[in-house]
Amino acid sequence: MAPKDKSAKGKKTRSALQDVVTREYTIHLHKRVHGMQFKKRAPKAVKEIVKFAQKAMGVQDVRLDPKLNEEVWKFGVKDVPRRMRVRLERKRNDDEDAKEKLYVLALPVLGITNFKGLETAVVEEA
Numbered sequence: 001m002a003p004k005d006k007s008a009k010g011k012k013t014r015s016a017l018q019d020v021v022t023r024e025y026t027i028h029l030h031k032r033v034h035g036m037q038f039k040k041r042a043p044k045a046v047k048e049i050v051k052f053a054q055k056a057m058g059v060q061d062v063r064l065d066p067k068l069n070e071e072v073w074k075f076g077v078k079d080v081p082r083r084m085r086v087r088l089e090r091k092r093n094d095d096e097d098a099k100e101k102l103y104v105l106a107l108p109v110l111g112i113t114n115f116k117g118l119e120t121a122v123v124e125e126a
Helices: 038-057 066-073
Strands: 022-028 062-064 083-092 102-108
Touching (some): 022 038, 038 083, 038 102
Parallel strands (some): 062 102
Antiparallel strands (some): 083 102
16 A cells, blocks of 8 residues: 655645744764864865754855864864854845755854863844
């Protein structure tokens, strides 16, 4: 017997992707660059942050802040921080000819040395 199609019942689901929201995540970079050769670790970490942001926020257009790039590269190409706290802000795209209505801005959260007990947090904008 074939599974029943739940979308055919006429339920309208509201996409949560349209909401403008800001969240803070801890990204475990160590497991994402494990096994990479030294000269490719920092570039791979930057690509993995973009990939994480795309998956977590549901938007393909991810823009990295230059400070985030500096934090990844702070110890050089091979010594990437094991974990990073990143603030992901989903914003509306004001460009008229933009492919997507939303984009994600990734910013570093500075000053965190201990990641124990940190969870994903929704940041309320003032």
